[in-house]
Amino acid sequence: MATRATSGAGGPRRRDRLIREREHDTYKSRGKLPDPTVCPECEAVFRRGRWRWGTAAFDAPRTMCPACRRVADRYPAGYVEVRGRLLDARRDEILHLIQNIEAREKSNHPLKRIIETEEGEDGIVVTTTDMHLARNIGQALRRACQGTVNYEYTKEGNVLRVTWEG
Numbered sequence: 001m002a003t004r005a006t007s008g009a010g011g012p013r014r015r016d017r018l019i020r021e022r023e024h025d026t027y028k029s030r031g032k033l034p035d036p037t038v039c040p041e042c043e044a045v046f047r048r049g050r051w052r053w054g055t056a057a058f059d060a061p062r063t064m065c066p067a068c069r070r071v072a073d074r075y076p077a078g079y080v081e082v083r084g085r086l087l088d089a090r091r092d093e094i095l096h097l098i099q100n101i102e103a104r105e106k107s108n109h110p111l112k113r114i115i116e117t118e119e120g121e122d123g124i125v126v127t128t129t130d131m132h133l134a135r136n137i138g139q140a141l142r143r144a145c146q147g148t149v150n151y152e153y154t155k156e157g158n159v160l161r162v163t164w165e166g
Contacts, residue, residue, distance in 0.1 A: 027066040027075075039065035041072075044110035051110045067111040067129040076115050076127035078134025079161045083123030086145055086166030091124075094145065098126055101140050105133050131160035138162035 147166025
């Protein structure tokens with residue numbers, strides 16, 4: 001006769017209790033930051049659980065925000081590849097559109113920034129500190145210039161690759 005493993009309460013022991021991390025992002029804070037905390041690089045303020053633009057006391061604690069850490073480490077959360085014949089004809093317009101999307105997003109969300117814009121013969125590659133910014137750039141290109149957009153998330157779910165071709 002087979003024996004059953006039991007817990008102290010007499011019921012069967014559960015082995016499915018191992019909680020696995022669904023998303024691992026080394027740039028998220030491990031603990032709660034003091035309120036307010038100021039980023040020494042960009043002067044964003046961590047207040048009431050999120051980073052915002054604003055002011056804080058001169059002697060407020062200083063910690064680099066996740067966006068500034070990503071920029072310093074050159075570790076993007078989003079990639080936007082722009083290529084195709086339409087890019088050749090409207091390169092300046094497309095670059096301005098990308099810059100305007102970043103400016104609009106960054107005005108409300110300090111963690112949404114462009115790390116770098118690389119222009120090459122094949123096209124343009126834009127790296128971002130936030131995958132939502134990459135997605136919004138792809139959507140804006142689709143609305144403004146048509147073409148096709150492809151969104152590819154990594155298995156971990158913390159990096160997005162957007163490809164627009166027009």
